[in-house]
Amino acid sequence: MREEDLQHAESYRDRVSTVSKAGERKWVYASKPQGKWYHYRKILAYAYMLVFAIIPFIKVNGLPFFMINVPKGKFIIFSFIFWPQDFYIFAIAMITFIIFIVLFTVVFGRLFCGWVCPQTVFMEFIFRPIEWLIEGNPGQQKKLDTGAWDFTKMYKKALKHFIFFVISFLIANLFLSYILGIDELFHIIKEPIHDHVALLIGLVFFTYAFYAVFAVLRDLVCTTICPYGRLQGVMLDKDSMQIAYDYKRGEPRGKFKKHVDRTDGDCIHCLKCVEVCPTGIDIRDGLQMECIGCTACIDACDNMMTSINFKTGLIRYASENEISAGQKFHFNARMKAYTILLSILFILMVILVVTRKTIDTHISRVKGQTYQELTDHKISNLFEAKIINKTKADVSVTLKLEDLSGDIKLIGAKQIVLKAEDINKITFFLEIPQSQLKHRSNKIYIGVYHGDEKIQTIKTTFLGPFI
Ligand code: SF4
Ligand code: SF4
Numbered sequence: 001m002r003e004e005d006l007q008h009a010e011s012y013r014d015r016v017s018t019v020s021k022a023g024e025r026k027w028v029y030a031s032k033p034q035g036k037w038y039h040y041r042k043i044l045a046y047a048y049m050l051v052f053a054i055i056p057f058i059k060v061n062g063l064p065f066f067m068i069n070v071p072k073g074k075f076i077i078f079s080f081i082f083w084p085q086d087f088y089i090f091a092i093a094m095i096t097f098i099i100f101i102v103l104f105t106v107v108f109g110r111l112f113c114g115w116v117c118p119q120t121v122f123m124e125f126i127f128r129p130i131e132w133l134i135e136g137n138p139g140q141q142k143k144l145d146t147g148a149w150d151f152t153k154m155y156k157k158a159l160k161h162f163i164f165f166v167i168s169f170l171i172a173n174l175f176l177s178y179i180l181g182i183d184e185l186f187h188i189i190k191e192p193i194h195d196h197v198a199l200l201i202g203l204v205f206f207t208y209a210f211y212a213v214f215a216v217l218r219d220l221v222c223t224t225i226c227p228y229g230r231l232q233g234v235m236l237d238k239d240s241m242q243i244a245y246d247y248k249r250g251e252p253r254g255k256f257k258k259h260v261d262r263t264d265g266d267c268i269h270c271l272k273c274v275e276v277c278p279t280g281i282d283i284r285d286g287l288q289m290e291c292i293g294c295t296a297c298i299d300a301c302d303n304m305m306t307s308i309n310f311k312t313g314l315i316r317y318a319s320e321n322e323i324s325a326g327q328k329f330h331f332n333a334r335m336k337a338y339t340i341l342l343s344i345l346f347i348l349m350v351i352l353v354v355t356r357k358t359i360d361t362h363i364s365r366v367k368g369q370t371y372q373e374l375t376d377h378k379i380s381n382l383f384e385a386k387i388i389n390k391t392k393a394d395v396s397v398t399l400k401l402e403d404l405s406g407d408i409k410l411i412g413a414k415q416i417v418l419k420a421e422d423i424n425k426i427t428f429f430l431e432i433p434q435s436q437l438k439h440r441s442n443k444i445y446i447g448v449y450h451g452d453e454k455i456q457t458i459k460t461t462f463l464g465p466f467i
Pocket of ligand 1 (some may be wrong): 243273277279280282285294296
């Protein structure tokens with residue numbers, strides 16, 4: 001390796017590629033990648049956007065396919081409704097998802113960021129192509145940015161930012177449809193705006209947030225803000241697949257000269273891999289947290305290698321052990337441990353979902369009330385039941401005292417009809433003959449029945465006089 005390359009290789013981790021020595025931000029003007037991987041990413045990205053746009057419109061049995069209604073505490077996933085009472089399933093699902101991401105990262109590096117993360121997908125396949133279309137290639141963009149504010153610059157900048165803002169507004173609406181549901185969103189749009197000021201504020205906030213992310217922050221989201229990116233260092237090891245430069249084959253790098261016998265390595269120092277990088281790094285410096293695994297540098301280098309009749313794959317998808325020692329990828333002990341943990345969590349989650357109650361009852365005595373002695377030697381307690389009907393149909397249920405004889409007298413209703421997808425509150429008196437009470441505080445069981453089928457048994461306490 002040449003002296004200047006050696007110095008660079010030892011010092012690059014001391015600085016951030018997108019920050020100048022003076023501490024100012026260096027804007028990344030990335031070239032348009034071309035090649036096999038970019039083609040695959042493009043197909044995946046547009047399919048992904050299509051799915052993202054379609055999901056809010058999909059309904060199964062009248063229920064949205066996916067809806068995270070945080071204000072109402074109602075979550076619909078794969079058309080199954082989850083309530084705050086199902087939070088434990090949600091927590092297990094989140095842990096499972098995190099373990100999946102960790103396992104995926106340990107095996108495949110930061111591939112998620114480059115191929116599936118919405119930030120990258122929207123940035124690289126909507127916003128940046130629009131920028132290339134309006135402002136031209138990186139050289140033309142730089143010229144425009146450093147040039148005087150003439151009519152062309154004003155026109156191009158205004159047009160670009162207007163389009164960016166409109167797209168951000170559309171993404172914010174789509175994002176809201178995942179929270180409120182598409183029907184509710186359309187309903188709100190049709191109503192006078194002053195009836196939904198809070199929503200309007202939310203919409204404006206999200207629009208500006210998306211606009212800031214795609215027009216201003218861009219690569220800073222991946223390199224500085226995103227916590228997942230910051231965790232790469234602890235997740236990757238020498239067996240993790242990643243976008244890697246084959247320094248054994250590439251070094252010492254040296255310019256390509258036609259018809260001259262080459263004594264250098266295969267890297268011809270053309271910098272094409274750096275020019276296409278959306279985070280502005282040089283992959284030849286080694287694995288860096290800023291690398292989002294987008295594969296643009298693989299395409300750029302392969303194109304260059306092909307044009308000079310060299311073997312492709314100088315930058316490729318490989319583990320550090322493969323590059324340094326020629327070892328093929330193997331599923332190491334850490335990966336196996338994560339796989340076992342993930343399988344256990346996944347099985348647990350499936351069991352919890354399958355055994356989840358669709359009618360969920362909570363019964364307790366009304367606070368501040370003790371007992372009443374009735375004239376016929378019965379003792380009466382006032383109870384409150386909260387029954388969540390998670391199904392989308394009204395359901396009739398009855399409450400029965402188990403093991404003891406006693407009467408349940410509903411207040412304000414003759415029978416219990418649970419409204420669909422709602423939390424139903426019922427108050428009732430429970431009257432038990434005093435002769436059956438053994439203590440001041442007696443454990444009792446109340447059965448919840450749908451027809452003859454017992455859905456649930458609730459344990460609670462019944463107060464009586466001192467015996
Ligand atoms: S180094 Fe390569 S894979 Fe990593 S972000 Fe830059 S272009 Fe993408
Ligand atoms: S594109 Fe390939 S040959 Fe060109 S500088 Fe990068 S690694 Fe070297």
